[in-house]
Every structure is written in structure tokens, then in C-alpha cells.
Amino acid sequence: MASMNLFTTISAAVDCRNPTAYFSRRRAISVPFAASSPESPPEIDLEFIAPKAESEGSYAVEKAKAISGEKLLRNIMLDNKIELYATYGKLMNCGGGGSCGTCIVEIIEGKDLLNGRTNTELKYLKKKPESWRLACQTIVGNKENSGKVVVQRIPQWKK
Numbered sequence: 001m002a003s004m005n006l007f008t009t010i011s012a013a014v015d016c017r018n019p020t021a022y023f024s025r026r027r028a029i030s031v032p033f034a035a036s037s038p039e040s041p042p043e044i045d046l047e048f049i050a051p052k053a054e055s056e057g058s059y060a061v062e063k064a065k066a067i068s069g070e071k072l073l074r075n076i077m078l079d080n081k082i083e084l085y086a087t088y089g090k091l092m093n094c095g096g097g098g099s100c101g102t103c104i105v106e107i108i109e110g111k112d113l114l115n116g117r118t119n120t121e122l123k124y125l126k127k128k129p130e131s132w133r134l135a136c137q138t139i140v141g142n143k144e145n146s147g148k149v150v151v152q153r154i155p156q157w158k159k
Contacts, residue, residue: 042068042146044113048082049152059152068141072096073114073133073151074103076140084135084153096136098124103135110149115139 043065050060064080074096077084085093089102096103098120107114111131118137125132132154140149 042141042144044068044110044141044146045148046076046140047148047150048077049108049150051086051153066140068113068145069139069143071140072136073105073138073140074135077135086153094136098134098137101125101134104128104132104154105135105138106152106154107131107133108150108152110147113141113145113147113149115142 044067046064046066048062048064050062053059062080062082064076064082066076071079074084076082084103084105086102089100092100093102094100098118101124104125106129108131114133115138117125117133121134121137124134
């Protein structure tokens with residue numbers, strides 16, 4: 001039995017007269033530069049107006065940014081240490097389950113950048129203005145839009 005090495009095996013398998021019959025030609029693939037650098041996701045700019053005026057009559061405003069469609073309004077406020085709950089709400093909130101109503105906010109501007117009212121909101125806010133939302137049920141953005149949303153926490157006495 002004759003010994004066969006690797007070189008002999010390859011040579012026997014390839015017809016030297018027509019190498020393209022066994023090996024397909026590789027074509028260069030061009031990739032546009034934009035595809036190699038990911039596009040930044042759309043962002044929503046948020047402004048949070050305090051529920052009460054300060055001594056000189058102006059309202060304190062806190063600002064935050066969020067990637068569109070990724071978070072609930074409640075989580076954005078908590079992550080940015082923006083006060084959401086009044087005293088009662090700090091003690092008695094449901095943790096974002098939508099069953100207590102202590103995270104009510106008013107959307108001053110940018111309602112079109114939020115999801116529609118959920119069934120939970122329809123239940124709890126049916127006699128409240130359309131601009132009132134539960135922060136734990138409100139998704140900021142839809143992964144495609146960007147813009148500005150202005151939010152005011154509702155004073156406890158208005159609820």
C-alpha cells in the first residue's frame with residue numbers, strides 16, 4: 001500500500017486545468033461606512049415641573065433624557081432622582097403596578113410622544129383630564145420618535 005500525504009490528496013482532487021470547477025470565486029463585498037458605525041437611537045428630552053411654585057412664584061424645572069421607547073416615565077423619574085411621589089405616595093405606592101394611583105402626572109407638552117392610555121389608566125383616570133397619566137403606565141417614545149415632553153407632578157390636593 002502506497003503512502004499518501006496531504007499534498008498528494010489535494011493534487012488528486014483538484015483538476016489543475018480548471019481550478020474554478022472546484023473552488024468558487026470570491027467576490028469582494030463592499031460595506032457602506034454608515035453601516036459599520038451604528039446610528040444613535042432617538043432620544044426624548046424631558047422637563048419636569050415641580051408641583052408647587054417657589055417663594056418668588058416660579059416653578060423649579062428638572063431635566064432628563066431618555067432613549068425613545070425604552071422606559072416608563074416612572075423609571076426615568078426614579079433613575080434621575082426626580083421626586084414623583086408626595087408624602088402619602090412615598091409610603092403607599094404599589095411599586096409601579098398601576099393599582100394605587102399615587103404617580104399621577106400631567107403632560108403639559110409632548111403627549112404625542114407617549115403611548116396611549118392603558119386599560120389601567122382608563123379605569124383609574126376615567127373622570128380626569130386627558131392630560132393626566134399614571135407615570136408607571138406611560139412609555140416615553142416608541143423607538144422611532146424624538147422630541148420634548150414636559151411633565152408636571154399633580155399636587156396632592158388636586159387628585
